[in-house]
Amino acid sequence: MKKEKEVDVSLRQFIKNIGYMTGGAALLAGTTPWLQSFTPDKLEEIKKERARVAVIGTGSRGQYHIHNLLQIPHAEIVAFCDDYQPSLDAALALCPKAKTYTDYRKLLENPEIDGVIIATPLNWHATMVLDALAAGKHVFCEKSMALTMEQCKAIYDAYQHTGKVLYFCMQRMFDEKYIKGMQMIHSGLIGDVVGLRCHWFRNHDWRRPVPSPSLERKINWRLYWESSAGLMTELASHQLEVCNWATRKIPESVIGTGDIVHWKDGREVYDSVNVIYHYSDGVKINYESLISNKFNGMEDQILGHKGTMNLATGKYYLEDETSSKSGIEQLLKQIGDKVFTAVPAAGPSWRPETKQAYTPHYIVEDRFHVNDGLSMIGADKDGSDQILSAFCQACITGEKGKNIVEEAYSATMLCLLGNQAMAEKCKVDFPEEYKIPSMKFQ
Amino acid sequence: MKDIVITSKRIKKEGRIVLICFIAAFVINVLSIILYKTPWMEIVTQLGYVVVVTIGLYVLFFFLRFVWWVVLKIFKRKKTKTGI
Numbered sequence: 001m002k003k004e005k006e007v008d009v010s011l012r013q014f015i016k017n018i019g020y021m022t023g024g025a026a027l028l029a030g031t032t033p034w035l036q037s038f039t040p041d042k043l044e045e046i047k048k049e050r051a052r053v054a055v056i057g058t059g060s061r062g063q064y065h066i067h068n069l070l071q072i073p074h075a076e077i078v079a080f081c082d083d084y085q086p087s088l089d090a091a092l093a094l095c096p097k098a099k100t101y102t103d104y105r106k107l108l109e110n111p112e113i114d115g116v117i118i119a120t121p122l123n124w125h126a127t128m129v130l131d132a133l134a135a136g137k138h139v140f141c142e143k144s145m146a147l148t149m150e151q152c153k154a155i156y157d158a159y160q161h162t163g164k165v166l167y168f169c170m171q172r173m174f175d176e177k178y179i180k181g182m183q184m185i186h187s188g189l190i191g192d193v194v195g196l197r198c199h200w201f202r203n204h205d206w207r208r209p210v211p212s213p214s215l216e217r218k219i220n221w222r223l224y225w226e227s228s229a230g231l232m233t234e235l236a237s238h239q240l241e242v243c244n245w246a247t248r249k250i251p252e253s254v255i256g257t258g259d260i261v262h263w264k265d266g267r268e269v270y271d272s273v274n275v276i277y278h279y280s281d282g283v284k285i286n287y288e289s290l291i292s293n294k295f296n297g298m299e300d301q302i303l304g305h306k307g308t309m310n311l312a313t314g315k316y317y318l319e320d321e322t323s324s325k326s327g328i329e330q331l332l333k334q335i336g337d338k339v340f341t342a343v344p345a346a347g348p349s350w351r352p353e354t355k356q357a358y359t360p361h362y363i364v365e366d367r368f369h370v371n372d373g374l375s376m377i378g379a380d381k382d383g384s385d386q387i388l389s390a391f392c393q394a395c396i397t398g399e400k401g402k403n404i405v406e407e408a409y410s411a412t413m414l415c416l417l418g419n420q421a422m423a424e425k426c427k428v429d430f431p432e433e434y435k436i437p438s439m440k441f442q
Numbered sequence: 443m444k445d446i447v448i449t450s451k452r453i454k455k456e457g458r459i460v461l462i463c464f465i466a467a468f469v470i471n472v473l474s475i476i477l478y479k480t481p482w483m484e485i486v487t488q489l490g491y492v493v494v495v496t497i498g499l500y501v502l503f504f505f506l507r508f509v510w511w512v513v514l515k516i517f518k519r520k521k522t523k524t525g526i
Contacts, residue, residue, distance in 0.1 A: 326484050327474035328491045 031182045033402040034173060038390055042397060046074055051395035053140075054079035054113045056104045056128060057120035058091035061142060065117050066094050068385045075392040081107045084218065104128055108135035115165070115395040117388070118142060121221040122228050126151035129166070133158055138165040138398075140391040144233035145412035149434055152416070156409050156436060165394040167387065167401060168408035170241050174390065175383030177314040178242065181302075181363045184316065185246050190304025193247055196285040197301040198239035200231070203294040205263050206271075223267035230258075230269030231289040232415035239300050241411035242311060243277070243285045246302045249440040250410055251277035251285060253429045258422035262292035275418040280442050287418070309363075317358035406438040460500055467495035 051074060055062050058080050069075045081101040082088040088100055101107040108116070108131060115138035118128050126146040132139045145152045145168055159166050172178045185193065206223065210216050221227035222234055244250060256275035263271045271292060277285040302309040307318040325333065394401060413434055421428040430441070471492050475484050 320479070326488050326491070327476075327478040327480035328471045328484065328488050328495070330478045330480075331470065331474040332491075332495075 031186050032173065032179055034390075034404045034407075035179075037394065037397070037399045037401055042399075043393070046393055046396045049396045050074050050076040051138075051392040052076050052078045052112055052114045053117055053392065053395065054081065054098075054107055054110070054115075055091065055117045055119065056081045056107065057118060057124075057142075058082040058087045059084070059119065062087070062117070062119035063090055063094065064384070065119055065388060066091055068388050069117075069392075070095065071385070072389050072392055074396065075389075078112055079107055079110060105131065108132055108137060114138060115140060115391065117391075122233055123147045123221070123226060126155055129155050130158055133162045133164050133166065136164065138391070138395045140167040140169065140388065142169045143408065143412070144168075144229070144237040144415055145408045147227070147229060147233075149413060149416050149431070152409055152412050153434055156405065159405050163398070165391065165398065165400050166405050167391045167394070168404065169384060169387060170238065170404070170408050170411065171383035171387050172238055172242055172311075173245070173383065173404070173407060174386035177364045178245075178311050178383070181309050181311045181314075181316070182245055184363065185302055185304070185309055186248075189307060190302065190309050190316065190318075191306030192304060193283060193302055194305050195283060195303040196243045196246065197303065198236070198243065198285065198299065199288040199296055200235045200239065200298045201289070201294050201296045202291050202298075204291060205265065206267075206291055207265070220267075223269055225268045228269055229416060229419050231271070231273050231291070232275075232418050233412065235289055235298075236273070236275070236287055236418065237411045237415045239287065240277070240285070240414045241407055242300045243302075244407065244410050244414070246309075247279065247283065249279060249442070250430065251279050251414065252441050253278045253427055254414070254417050254421045255427045256287075256418050256421040257425070258419070261290070270422065273418070273422065275421065277414060277418075308358075311363070314363045315360040316363060317360060403438065406436065409436060410439060459503060460496065463499040463503065464492070464496045466499055467492045470495060 053069065053075055055066055055069075055077065058066070059082070062080075062082070066077065069077050077095045077098050079099040079101060080088060080091045080095075081104045082091070083102050088102070092098065092100060099110070104116075107113065116128075116132050118125065118132070118139065118141040120128060120142070122144060125141055125144075126148075129139050129141050129146075146155060155166075184190070206220075208219050210219050217224055217227065222230070228234065254275060254277045256273065258270035258273040258275075260267065260270055261272040272290045273288070275285075275287045277287070279285075298312055300311040302311065306320070307316055309316045390401065413430070417428050417430065435441075471485065471488055474480070475482060
């Protein structure tokens with residue numbers, strides 16, 4: 001019997017599930033252009049080949065990728081690199097035959113390596129991605145793209161002039177429930193998108209145990225501005241990518257506020273952020289993240305005038321279907337409401353509108369995974385395995401993934417602009433110099 | 443104690459009123475199915491509600507008739523007193 005949490009990395013099955021082979025190709029191309037590279041024919045072509053990959057950064061997230069790589073039939077791990085020996089030892093325990101390096105530049109000199117998987121702290125992304133592309137390697141890098149806007153633009157520009165494949169681990173782009181949910185949104189199921197509400201709440205200090213105080217900034221790199229952009233790049237980047245994907249355009253400005261509310265333990269990055277992104281048509285993304293209360297969990301809500309798509313939970317709700325009551329029951333309730341619950345003192349428009357009970361519909365029937373958002377490493381079936389599998393395929397074919405870099409660039413830019421708005425306590429417009437051709441603002 | 447006599451004419455009249463109330467309730471059910479886009483099966487499955495609405499309409503109609511009867515009674519008494 002298949003275990004509930006078993007990771008299925010069959011790219012063929014994944015493509016089947018999202019409908020590519022059953023006539024959904026046109027819709028798929030519009031909603032997920034990056035999947036056009038993964039046709040069944042192309043999968044057949046690489047059946048007997050293997051991508052030789054190396055993992056740079058073998059901490060918890062690196063080891064998560066190693067676990068997934070070991071299950072990908074067209075991937076072969078040939079080397080690891082880390083300058084923290086316990087992490088390197090842990091990776092070697094998973095794959096003893098791999099070569100080890102403590103300097104990633106030496107690893108890049110190895111001609112046996114086709115592609116590298118970078119799972120290092122954010123401040124290393126730009127240097128390593130640029131060096132790896134320059135060394136002629138295909139690159140798969142963890143999100144977010146980079147620590148600064150300048151670095152993001154440098155990576156984007158370098159990518160335009162390289163023939164190499166570049167992926168960023170925006171795994172929702174390969175998550176079945178997100179893909180199908182986006183198909184539904186783009187086909188008009190929930191009507192016009194009138195708002196977006198994303199939040200990520202957890203009750204955890206985000207700290208990891210440190211064996212020696214000298215390793216504090218190395219191990220808890222997420223907590224310091226020199227190596228991290230905090231909640232925005234670590235959590236919001238995924239959700240803002242989803243917003244861009246749903247609306248197919250980019251917000252033109254952002255305001256926000258960020259503070260250290262609860263975890264006053266010497267960290268520098270905010271533990272509470274509230275950011276509002278504003279589109280040219282007045283639609284807004286309301287983003288909130290707090291790591292000292294987990295009541296609301298993690299949700300990506302796309303609000304349409306006909307319904308709401310809650311992609312993180314894999315459910316959607318329709319506005320004209322607010323209850324499962326029969327027609328006559330609804331009519332009698334409506335008459336009763338009008339007769340008995342109107343508030344004459346304040347007029348009929350004033351009513352305490354507490355949330356109604358909506359009937360949930362499931363985006364994906366039978367098999368879908370919902371993640372609790374507590375893990376700092378990764379979750380099962382969140383698309384990470386599929387995007388890694390797709391990267392390994394691209395290492396063999398050399399075919400670039402359409403829009404993958406652009407999506408990562410846009411999402412990261414919004415994260416960094418959010419941080420800028422919070423730091424400067426003012427409205428920040430999307431800078432002209434960082435706009436790229438694929439971005440639509442109107 | 444005085445016997446209450448219900449004539450067959452009265453029974454027929456009340457029966458007709460109940461029938462009209464039932465038809466009205468049935469039409470309300472059909473209209474609500476159209477209005478709320480619910481399944482047509484509700485014509486059968488919601489007959490219980492139709493009966494409840496029928497009783498409600500009958501009681502409402504009975505109350506209105508009672509009010510009308512009281513008004514007429516008062517009006518007639520005034521006419522008798524004034525000798526018109």
